[in-house]
Amino acid sequence: MDDTSQVIVVGGGFAGMTAAEELGRKGIQVLLIDANNYHQFQPLLYQVAASQIGVSAVARPLRSVFRGIKGVRVLTAEVTAIDAAARAVTTADGSRYQARILVIAAGAVPNFFNTPGAEEHAYPLYSVADATRLSAALTGVLDTADRGQAGNADVVVVGGGPTGVETAGALAENVKYLVPKYFSPELAARCHVHLVDMVPRVLMAFSAKSQEYTRDRLGKLGVQLHMGQGVTDVRADGVTLADGTVIPARIVVWAGGLQAGKIITESGLPQGKGGRIDVLPDLTAPGVDGVYVLGDAANITDAAGAKLPQLGSVAQQSGKWAARNIYADLTGGTRRPFAYWDKGYMAMVGRGAAVAELGRKRIQLQGPLAFVSWLGVHLALLPGFQQKARALSSWAAGYVTHSPSQVVVGRPD
Numbered sequence: 001m002d003d004t005s006q007v008i009v010v011g012g013g014f015a016g017m018t019a020a021e022e023l024g025r026k027g028i029q030v031l032l033i034d035a036n037n038y039h040q041f042q043p044l045l046y047q048v049a050a051s052q053i054g055v056s057a058v059a060r061p062l063r064s065v066f067r068g069i070k071g072v073r074v075l076t077a078e079v080t081a082i083d084a085a086a087r088a089v090t091t092a093d094g095s096r097y098q099a100r101i102l103v104i105a106a107g108a109v110p111n112f113f114n115t116p117g118a119e120e121h122a123y124p125l126y127s128v129a130d131a132t133r134l135s136a137a138l139t140g141v142l143d144t145a146d147r148g149q150a151g152n153a154d155v156v157v158v159g160g161g162p163t164g165v166e167t168a169g170a171l172a173e174n175v176k177y178l179v180p181k182y183f184s185p186e187l188a189a190r191c192h193v194h195l196v197d198m199v200p201r202v203l204m205a206f207s208a209k210s211q212e213y214t215r216d217r218l219g220k221l222g223v224q225l226h227m228g229q230g231v232t233d234v235r236a237d238g239v240t241l242a243d244g245t246v247i248p249a250r251i252v253v254w255a256g257g258l259q260a261g262k263i264i265t266e267s268g269l270p271q272g273k274g275g276r277i278d279v280l281p282d283l284t285a286p287g288v289d290g291v292y293v294l295g296d297a298a299n300i301t302d303a304a305g306a307k308l309p310q311l312g313s314v315a316q317q318s319g320k321w322a323a324r325n326i327y328a329d330l331t332g333g334t335r336r337p338f339a340y341w342d343k344g345y346m347a348m349v350g351r352g353a354a355v356a357e358l359g360r361k362r363i364q365l366q367g368p369l370a371f372v373s374w375l376g377v378h379l380a381l382l383p384g385f386q387q388k389a390r391a392l393s394s395w396a397a398g399y400v401t402h403s404p405s406q407v408v409v410g411r412p413d
């Protein structure tokens, strides 16, 4: 039991870390609980999976983040239950923590949409652990294929949104430069990357021009698109599509959607789409006092009432806004409804190419200019100087040498 903290924050992702930083700087006593002792930067996980950057570029120890902020205590523990009415949580070792305000920022988990075999055989890409596991598996498949074993070395990526597109593009780049056709034609003929989605086009949230550019770029990289076809089952040796097509594959990457995790769905709070909590405009959970739900764990609406997507910028801004409202709660002020500053979105499509739709007006960029914007935005968002320096040096080395800069030491399952 912890009686000293005014606020408990569950989750040190974009939302929880930002909220804790803001509150700590205002002198509020915060207990930040995360199952991991590090913050993970999800937008670059696909590059870890493709061995393009290292774990230390995307993960930053939470104690280093809060080293200079006295009021924030970091606890590495898995929260197993939330008692929203009491603003208390229980951790895996049975300890109970309670505070005046509870912030739930525990992110999300992959949604396999009950697809048979998906949870068992597909590789999700939502955490550093997922990314390193996938990277080891991909390397292992290439190694066995290179020894002439096990037939094809195809990879299927399920999900044509930004995560799926970026992953498919990076893996196709690896195949293009690590298994060049002129050098090992027999192996190259057995390594393909497939991108599958039930919706008719890639990057559905983007403009038609960005979609066309992305389709074209992926085609040039050799990615085989199977759009408008849902995956009906996943097996150890491939997937089946709704029209009966079987795609044999050694690895299936799941970038097909998110849902709230168990601690949120079992919290007793009213759930909306994806099991997430439909929060009120001031980011508090309805029906209880002093509970905030942020980032991917919540369904957050903008000022016009439209649901905001599960994005890093939404999570980060909701963390900052909630901190202001919590400060108001604790000091007798008034909460304000969340106002989202829409910065747009972007996606990398292989080396040197990207699409970006910036700001509320969706200023469209495609190609090298979008690529440079992508680099700048991600560099700015990466938490910590060391993480920025490591990512930048890996990108520069990879760009010049056309080669993944990381050594994969993990063994595939």
Ligand SMILES: Cc1cc2nc3c(=O)[nH]c(=O)nc-3n(C[C@H](O)[C@H](O)[C@H](O)COP(=O)(O)OP(=O)(O)OC[C@H]3O[C@@H](n4cnc5c(N)ncnc54)[C@H](O)[C@@H]3O)c2cc1C
Pocket: 010, 011, 012, 013, 014, 015, 016, 033, 034, 035, 036, 038, 039, 040, 041, 042, 043, 044, 045, 046, 077, 078, 079, 080, 105, 106, 107, 108, 125, 126, 127, 162, 163, 261, 263, 294, 295, 296, 297, 310, 311, 312, 313, 314, 315, 346
């Ligand atoms: C592969 C990928 C690529 C993405 N690319 C982009 C992009 O380019 N741009 C963009 O804006 N957004 C992107 N996103 C979305 C963005 O990363 C998320 O919206 C954002 O990370 C959500 O922040 P969050 O703080 O809500 O959750 P998270 O960042 O997921 O943090 C949740 C934290 O809670 C902790 N936690 C979870 N359960 C427990 C528990 N039971 N006990 C203790 N701790 C727990 C986790 O360890 C984690 O640290 C991407 C997401 C993924 C997965």
